[in-house]
Amino acid sequence: MCFDSSEQERFDASEFIVLIPLPTRSMLFMISAHDSIAMYLAIEPQSLCFYVMAASKRKSEFSTEAGSKYLILGAFPSGILLFGYDRTTTDI
Template sequence: MLLMIPAHDLIAMYLAIEIQSLCFYVIVSSKRKSEFSTEASSKYLILGAFPSGILLFWCDQTTTNQFFGTYL
């Protein structure tokens, strides 16, 4: 979360959020013997990829529109 404070652009914000989410995936899957832990970490990874893709698409759309001077 401390990496989001100095983030002045969208890609730095995205990288800070992704680093934080990877830490959460590791924490969830820390119990190797438990099948619930493995299932939860894989669900978090799959369900985290969808919002990550949407966020990257939004960052691409906003920065492209900023360069051309048009806004949606």
């Protein structure tokens, strides 16, 4: 009975081979960032990989919903952050 449920809940972990090193590299790039745009460019691939990891269970509607919610809720702060960077760096 326990093995049947684990077979039903099993998912393909081949994408994790790519999705684990990419956020790790972006964390290392974030350490060496000297300005705010480099910091933003280091955080963004990391967050996108975490959105994909949240939605990695293809057969679960909760997983798909979680991934889409994270994407939408992550896009707004990202846009606000970029707008703030733009407003603080322009010379008018």
